[in-house]
Amino acid sequence: MPIYEYECRACGTRLEKIQKIDAAPLVECPSCHEGALQRLISAAGFRLSGGGWYETDFKSSGRRNLAGDRKSDKGGTSDS
Numbered sequence: 414m415p416i417y418e419y420e421c422r423a424c425g426t427r428l429e430k431i432q433k434i435d436a437a438p439l440v441e442c443p444s445c446h447e448g449a450l451q452r453l454i455s456a457a458g459f460r461l462s463g464g465g466w467y468e469t470d471f472k473s474s475g476r477r478n479l480a481g482d483r484k485s486d487k488g489g490t491s492d493s
Contacts, residue, residue: 414431414432414433414434415431415432415434416429416430416431416458417429417430417431417432417438417439417452417453418452418453418455419438419439419450419451419452419453420450420451420453421442421444421445421447421449421450421451422449422450422451423442423445423447423449424442424444424445424447424449426442426443426444426445427453428443438450438452439452
């Protein structure tokens with residue numbers, strides 16, 4: 414379930430709420446009890462890093478860049 418951010422237009426309180434995608438947005442502020450909550454648009458918290466399903470399962474073998482490969486490259490000499 415996604416985490417939605419809300420801000421009260423009356424008192425400025427900000428909060429996060431885990432809700433189903435099809436759930437109705439919250440309206441009442443838990444701090445001031447006014448019906449002035451507004452759902453905010455925020456960035457997604459999704460990030461792929463390091464070795465994992467993309468690196469090991471879908472990338473072509475000539476283009477793999479696994480975490481172990483990066484460590485061994487640091488000790489080598491450079492061509493420049």
